[in-house]
Structure formats: structure tokens, C-alpha cells
Amino acid sequence: MASTQTPLVQKSSIPFYRDERILKIIAQVVSTVVIGGFIFLAVINFRNAANARGLTLTFDFLKESAGFPISNPPIDYDPTMTFGRAFFVGLVNTLLVSVTGIFAATILGTLVALARLSSNWLLSHIALSYIEFFRNIPLLVLLFIVYFVVFGNLPVVKESIVWPGPIYINKRGFYLTWPQLTESGTPFVIMLSIGFVVALVVYFLLRRRREISGQDTYYLPVSLGIVILSGLLGWVFSGGTPFQLSTPVLEGFNFSGGLRFTPEFAGMLLALSTYTAAFIAEVVRAGIQAVDRGQLEAARAVGLTTMQVLSLIIMPQALRIIIPPMISQYLNLTKNSSLALAIGFQEVFSVGKIVINQAGRAVPVFGLIMLTYLVLSLLTSMVLNLFNRRIQLVTR
Amino acid sequence: MRKSIALLTLLVAFSLLLAACGAAEETAAPAEATEAMEMTEEPGETEGPAPAAQGGGILDKVKSSGKLICGGRTDLAGFGMLDADGNNEGFDVDLCRAVAAAVLGDPTAIELVPLTAADRGPVLQTAEVDMLSRNVTWTASREAQWGNFTTTMFFDGQGFMITKDSGITSTDEFDGATVCVTSGTTTEQNLSDFFRQNGMSYEAVIFEDTSAVYAAYEEGRCDVTTSDKSQLASVRSGFADPDAHIILDITISKEPLTPVVPHGDDTWYDTVNIVMFALINAEELGVTQDNVEAMKTSDNIKVLRLLGQEGDWGYSDLGLDADALARAIAAVGNYGEIYDRYMGPNGKSFTLPRGPNNLWTNGGLIYAPPVK
Numbered sequence: 001m002a003s004t005q006t007p008l009v010q011k012s013s014i015p016f017y018r019d020e021r022i023l024k025i026i027a028q029v030v031s032t033v034v035i036g037g038f039i040f041l042a043v044i045n046f047r048n049a050a051n052a053r054g055l056t057l058t059f060d061f062l063k064e065s066a067g068f069p070i071s072n073p074p075i076d077y078d079p080t081m082t083f084g085r086a087f088f089v090g091l092v093n094t095l096l097v098s099v100t101g102i103f104a105a106t107i108l109g110t111l112v113a114l115a116r117l118s119s120n121w122l123l124s125h126i127a128l129s130y131i132e133f134f135r136n137i138p139l140l141v142l143l144f145i146v147y148f149v150v151f152g153n154l155p156v157v158k159e160s161i162v163w164p165g166p167i168y169i170n171k172r173g174f175y176l177t178w179p180q181l182t183e184s185g186t187p188f189v190i191m192l193s194i195g196f197v198v199a200l201v202v203y204f205l206l207r208r209r210r211e212i213s214g215q216d217t218y219y220l221p222v223s224l225g226i227v228i229l230s231g232l233l234g235w236v237f238s239g240g241t242p243f244q245l246s247t248p249v250l251e252g253f254n255f256s257g258g259l260r261f262t263p264e265f266a267g268m269l270l271a272l273s274t275y276t277a278a279f280i281a282e283v284v285r286a287g288i289q290a291v292d293r294g295q296l297e298a299a300r301a302v303g304l305t306t307m308q309v310l311s312l313i314i315m316p317q318a319l320r321i322i323i324p325p326m327i328s329q330y331l332n333l334t335k336n337s338s339l340a341l342a343i344g345f346q347e348v349f350s351v352g353k354i355v356i357n358q359a360g361r362a363v364p365v366f367g368l369i370m371l372t373y374l375v376l377s378l379l380t381s382m383v384l385n386l387f388n389r390r391i392q393l394v395t396r
Numbered sequence: 397m398r399k400s401i402a403l404l405t406l407l408v409a410f411s412l413l414l415a416a417c418g419a420a421e422e423t424a425a426p427a428e429a430t431e432a433m434e435m436t437e438e439p440g441e442t443e444g445p446a447p448a449a450q451g452g453g454i455l456d457k458v459k460s461s462g463k464l465i466c467g468g469r470t471d472l473a474g475f476g477m478l479d480a481d482g483n484n485e486g487f488d489v490d491l492c493r494a495v496a497a498a499v500l501g502d503p504t505a506i507e508l509v510p511l512t513a514a515d516r517g518p519v520l521q522t523a524e525v526d527m528l529s530r531n532v533t534w535t536a537s538r539e540a541q542w543g544n545f546t547t548t549m550f551f552d553g554q555g556f557m558i559t560k561d562s563g564i565t566s567t568d569e570f571d572g573a574t575v576c577v578t579s580g581t582t583t584e585q586n587l588s589d590f591f592r593q594n595g596m597s598y599e600a601v602i603f604e605d606t607s608a609v610y611a612a613y614e615e616g617r618c619d620v621t622t623s624d625k626s627q628l629a630s631v632r633s634g635f636a637d638p639d640a641h642i643i644l645d646i647t648i649s650k651e652p653l654t655p656v657v658p659h660g661d662d663t664w665y666d667t668v669n670i671v672m673f674a675l676i677n678a679e680e681l682g683v684t685q686d687n688v689e690a691m692k693t694s695d696n697i698k699v700l701r702l703l704g705q706e707g708d709w710g711y712s713d714l715g716l717d718a719d720a721l722a723r724a725i726a727a728v729g730n731y732g733e734i735y736d737r738y739m740g741p742n743g744k745s746f747t748l749p750r751g752p753n754n755l756w757t758n759g760g761l762i763y764a765p766p767v768k
Contacts, residue, residue, distance in 0.1 A: 079588035357580035360541030
């Protein structure tokens with residue numbers, strides 16, 4: 001009894017300022033008050049400042065007619081439409097350049113990383129110079145070089161460079177011959193989409209069977225075959241002409257027809273993806289090098305081919321390390337797209353700034369811009385975090 | 397739990413930002429006369445702004461800080477540029493210098509804040525500048541949203557510039573053209589109106605930075621560029637080969653370029669306005685930079701009033717001294733002298749006939765109420 005009583009006595013004799021439980025509660029309360037008070041003050045301060053300057057904080061103006069043009073809107077837009085629509089056009093442009101940029105940068109970055117790790121001295125040093133060059137110049141400088149120096153010195157429309165295809169390249173952009181869906185093309189698209197879904201299901205089913213039985217089920221060629229077959233079927237159903245080649249033709253000032261990339265979009269995409277690829281290359285290299293060397297040696301020892309070593313042993317383990325820093329790179333790319341302002345690509349920030357000016361509403365529009373980037377970033381990291389959770393090592 | 401912490405961190409960061417913004421605006425833009433009354437109701441606000449603002453008003457703030465913060469530009473020859481020594485000069489800059497000379501007695505006591513076209517509205521709304529003199533077109537919506545427009549100092553209109561090689565002779569041939577234009581301007585709205593009105597299609601290439609607009613145009617990204625005609629003339633003068641470009645004879649809009657002051661300070665508005673009146677009246681009365689001292693003993697009563705030698709032109713009500721306007725004229729000259737310095741027959745930047753910017757007595761539109 002005596003031995004159990006002693007600690008009880010001691011405990012009650014601890015002064016409150018040394019009692020861990022009480023201290024924890026105090027810390028919680030203090031930090032809540034500090035943070036809450038700070039937020040409160042900030043909001044009050046902000047509201048007063050806005051009132052004092054007569055700045056309205058409503059979003060009604062978004063329904064008013066915009067009155068300003070947007071260059072090459074990706075979706076239907078003309079100046080009679082609303083400020084809200086204009087902002088949305090900017091958002092679509094941001095998404096376009098970010099998504100294509102992320103894909104391009106990932107592919108390029110991975111290739112550069114593999115080249116960097118190559119045992120070929122020349123290849124690995126070319127990759128090294130690429131990384132060091134693009135990682136160490138500011139993106140804005142790169143943008144100006146690409147847009148004003150490189151694209152600005154392309155020939156004028158009438159003296160366009162012609163590449164087989166034909167692809168026309170001039171100061172006004174890149175014009176590609178592009179298959180355009182005809183009116184009878186709908187069955188083709190439907191068949192192809194069905195084929196895609198079926199192929200995907202078959203792929204997973206066959207792969208699972210192989211994992212269980214250990215026998216090769218040729219899941220890749222089979223599913224690819226399904227896609228091709230459905231495409232051919234669709235071709236027949238649509239009467240043989242689901243597509244029509246649309247060739248760029250010089251009409252008046254510019255080419256029309258075909259697929260066109262404006263210098264603004266192309267410049268943005270090129271600069272963003274080459275710049276980010278340099279960072280991604282380092283992330284990928286770090287991931288690959290972090291896989292224990294023993295894994296590689298063991299894989300070789302059991303007789304796997306180089307491709308199998310890479311795809312079955314190295315990459316799955318490297319991905320676990322690569323994904324988290326990759327998320328940051330994707331977020332950076334998305335946010336860096338706001339530099340497009342400098343070269344006249346009208347994404348959400350540059351349209352937002354015009355709205356601010358033409359509608360005279362700085363605070364709500366800046367709020368909207370911040371919200372847009374916040375949502376984009378959170379969405380990106382959510383998707384990648386889900387993916388990351390799937391590929392993490394399952395420990396039992 | 398982890399998510400809520402992240403959320404909280406986010407909120408804190410956001411509010412920090414807001415607080416910082418609020419605080420910055422607070423010091424940069426002291427309470428103005430009309431708002432001072434509202435503010436006394438809220439005790440938290442009284443301690444805020446710098447002591448300069450205690451008396452309210454931009455005039456007092458300018459006097460106590462000893463400099464005039466002027467929104468301008470450094471990239472447009474004739475209006476706002478840098479000279480060989482890196483000093484700001486130009487038509488718009490001289491208007492600021494005139495105000496600085498009148499209020500502070502020193503035309504060099506300006507702090508010129510270079511702004512893009514799209515930044516002009518927000519800096520006025522938050523009163524980050526005391527005065528905006530940067531090719532601002534006076535429009536009804538800007539008057540309502542931005543600030544108080546003083547007196548139109550340059551009557552302009554929007555035109556089109558094309559290359560000689562393009563073979564275009566009139567705007568009728570513009571269908572399908574690519575047009576380079578500056579964002580956040582009346583120009584971009586007029587452009588869209590013009591093409592809509594005439595049922596023509598066009599491709600706009602839009603930059604925020606004026607120099608980027610003309611760099612892209614000169615490189616051939618666009619067939620056409622459009623802006624106020626004075627700006628086109630100015631830019632063309634800086635091209636590698638000015639003769640290869642033509643400014644078409646058509647004018648598609650009214651662009652009254654006018655200095656602006658922030659909303660809510662009547663005294664300051666009056667002060668800037670009267671300085672502008674004085675520059676115009678000085679030309680009308682033949683008072684120049686060189687003869688302003690001599691004219692103080694002129695036998696023309698109007699001149700004596702303008703130069704503060706006889707009667708009060710209102711200076712005592714504004715808190716200025718009698719000599720203020722004479723100092724402004726001595727610093728930058730009269731309206732015609734300012735114009736000719738940059739855009740006259742022997743102008744530093746380029747030559748543009750005065751046209752509507754002649755005095756009303758010479759068939760132009762430049763007219764100011766009498767200073768008396």
C-alpha cells in the first residue's frame with residue numbers, strides 16, 4: 001500500500017505550472033486565442049481598409065459584359081460575353097497549358113533522367129548540361145528567349161517553313177495537317193471508346209490471372225488487339241470516312257484550317273516543360289538511385305532482362321520515392337503558368353488582371369485568382385496522393 | 397487531425413497576407429478627409445496612419461513627406477521616358493513636376509512609380525499614388541471607379557499602324573488581320589467594338605507590357621497594332637526603320653488623356669486641377685518659362701493674378717502660397733512649351749502636329765477656366 005501511495009502524494013504536490021496535462025491545455029487555449037484573434041484582426045482590418053476606399057467586395061460584376069477581346073480563346077468567347085465567361089476562358093487556358101505541360105515535362109524529365117544515369121559518357125553529360133542549364137536560368141528569361149528571340153525570328157507567313165505533313169511554321173504559329181472528325185465519324189468514336197473500356201477490363205482480368213496462375217496470359221498484346229479491332233470496326237461502320245484531313249491553307253493574312261498552335265501557347269508549353277523537366281529529371285534520378293543496389297544485382301542474378309529489371313524491380317520501388325517531390329513540381333508548373341502574362345498567353349492570371357482593370361474590382365478578382373490556384377493545387381496533390389497511397393509498400 | 401492542422405496553417409498564412417496588405421495600404425494611403433469622420437467611430441483605426449495624415453488630405457501628406465508620388469511610365473518616348481542621365485522626363489512627367497513645383501517648390505521632388513496600363517486602376521483605388529499622369533483616357537466608368545479626373549491635357553484618338561509591306565491602304569482590308577494591343581486599356585475595348593461594328597473578324601494578341609506589344613508587332617507577329625495615335629507616333633519614332641510603318645488616317649475613338657487623383661480628397665483635386673489650368677492659361681497669356689519672373693511686373697492684370705501678384709487665386713484656401721503657380725510655370729514652362737519640348741517641330745522625341753491640342757484661341761480644344 002505504502003508503495004502505491006507515495007507516487008499519488010507526489011503527483012498532487014506538483015505545481016500546476018509543471019503539470020504536463022495542465023500545460024498542454026494552456027498551450028491549446030493560448031494558441032487558439034492567438035490564431036483566432038489574429039484572424040479576427042486581419043479580417044476586421046481588411047474590411048475597414050476596403051470600406052475606407054469604397055471597394056466593393058461583391059461578385060455581381062461577373063455578370064456584366066466584358067467588352068475586351070481574348071486572343072485565340074479555346075472555347076467560344078467574344079467581347080459581348082460576361083466577365084465571368086472571360087475568367088473561365090482564362091481558366092481553360094491555364095488548364096490546357098498546365099496539363100499538356102505536366103505530361104510533356106514528365107516524359108522529357110524521365111528521359112533526361114535515364115540519359116543522366118546512362119553509362120554512356122556523352123549521353124549522361126548531355127543530360128547533365130541540360131539539367132544544369134535549364135535549372136539555373138529564371139523561367140521568365142527562358143520565356144522571353146523562346147517567345148521573342150526564337151519564335152520572333154521565324155519567317156513571315158508568306159515564307160513559312162514547310163515540313164512534310166505538311167506542317168507550316170511561321171511567326172504566327174505552327175500549323176499541322178490534322179484529321180478532323182467528319183459528320184459520319186460518330187460511330188467510329190463510339191466503337192473506339194467501347195473498345196477502350198473492354199480492353200482495359202480485359203487487361204486487368206488477364207493480368208490478375210497471370211499473377212494467380214503464374215502463366216503468361218499475353219495481357220498487353222490482347223488488349224491492344226481489342227483496341228485496334230474496335231477501331232477497324234468503327235471505320236467500317238462509319239462508311240470508311242470517319243476523318244477528313246484538314247490541311248492548313250494560306251487565306252488572306254493567315255493560314256486557316258488544320259491544327260494550330262499559337263506562338264504564345266507553344267512558347268509557354270515549350271518553356272514550362274523544358275524548365276520543369278530539368279527538375280523532374282533530378283527527382284527521377286534521385287528516386288532510381290535510392291533503390292538499393294542489391295535489388296538490381298539480385299534481379300540480374302535471377303536472369304531478368306534490362307527492361308524487366310527497370311519495369312518490374314527498379315521503377316515500382318523508385319516511384320514511391322519519386323511521387324511526393326513530383327507533386328511539388330507539378331504544382332510549380334501550374335503556378336508558373338501565370339508568367340504567361342509576359343508573352344501574351346491569356347491564362348487565368350492575365351485575364352484576371354484585365355478584368356480587374358476593366359471592371360475596376362481588384363479585391364474580388366484577386367480573391368478569385370487565389371482561390372482558383374488553391375483549388376487547382378489541392379486537386380493535383382489529391383490525385384497524386386491517391387496514386388501514391390496505391391503504390392506504397394503494403395506492410396502487414 | 398493532420399488535415400485540420402494543414403487547413404489552419406493555410407488560414408493563418410492567408411490572414412497574415414491580408415493583414416500585411418491592409419497595413420501596407422494604411423501607411424501608403426493615409427485617411428482622406430471624408431473618411432476621417434467614419435474612422436473616428438472606430439477606435440481601432442485612429443492609431444493607424446502615419447502622423448502626416450492627422451490633418452487629413454494628400455496635400456498635407458505630400459508637404460510633410462516632401463515628395464509627390466506620381467504614377468507614370470518610363471517606356472513611351474514623349475510622354476514618359478528616361479533621359480541620358482536616367483531622369484524621368486516627358487509630357488506626362490512634366491505635369492507631375494509642375495504640381496511638385498507648385499506644392500513643394502521643387503520640380504525634382506517627385507517619386508515616379510512606373511505602371512503598366514493594367515495597374516493604373518488599382519493603384520488609384522488604393523491611393524498608392526498621389527497623382528496619376530500616364531496617358532489615362534477619361535471615361536465614365538473610370539471616373540466612377542478609379543478616381544477624380546482633372547483637366548484633359550491631351551486630346552487623342554485611337555488609330556492603327558501597319559507596315560508598308562502589307563499593302564493595306566484602309567481599314568476595310570482588315571478582315572482576318574492579327575492585331576497587337578495592350579491589355580487593360582480603352583484601346584482593347586475600342587478595338588473589339590470597331591471590328592464588331594464593321595462585321596470583320598480579327599485575332600487579338602494581347603500583352604500587358606506596352607514594349608512587348610510593339611516588340612511583337614515589329615517582329616511581325618501582328619499585321620496591325622493599335623493605340624492612341626500619339627503613342628503610335630511615339631513608338632514608330634523608336635523603330636529601327638520608322639519609314640516602313642504607316643499610321644492610317646482613320647481615328648476610331650475619343651481619348652481624352654487626363655491626369656487623375658484618388659477619390660475623396662477635394663482639396664487635392666482642386667490643387668492639381670488649378671496647376672493644370674495655370675499651365676494652359678500661361679500659354680494663352682504668353683507667360684513662358686523664361687519670362688515668368690519678368691512677367692510678374694507685367695501690366696496685364698490677368699498675368700498678375702495668375703502669378704499671384706494681385707489678388708488671391710484661391711491659394712489661401714488650398715494652403716498654398718501666392719507664388720505656387722509661378723513656380724510651376726518656371727519649372728516646366730507653359731502648356732505649349734511642354735508640348736513642343738517633346739512633340740513640337742524640334743521636339744526631343746518626335747514631331748506631332750498639335751491639331752486638337754492647340755489652344756482654343758487657335759482652333760484647338762485646349763481650354764481652361766480663368767485663374768483669378
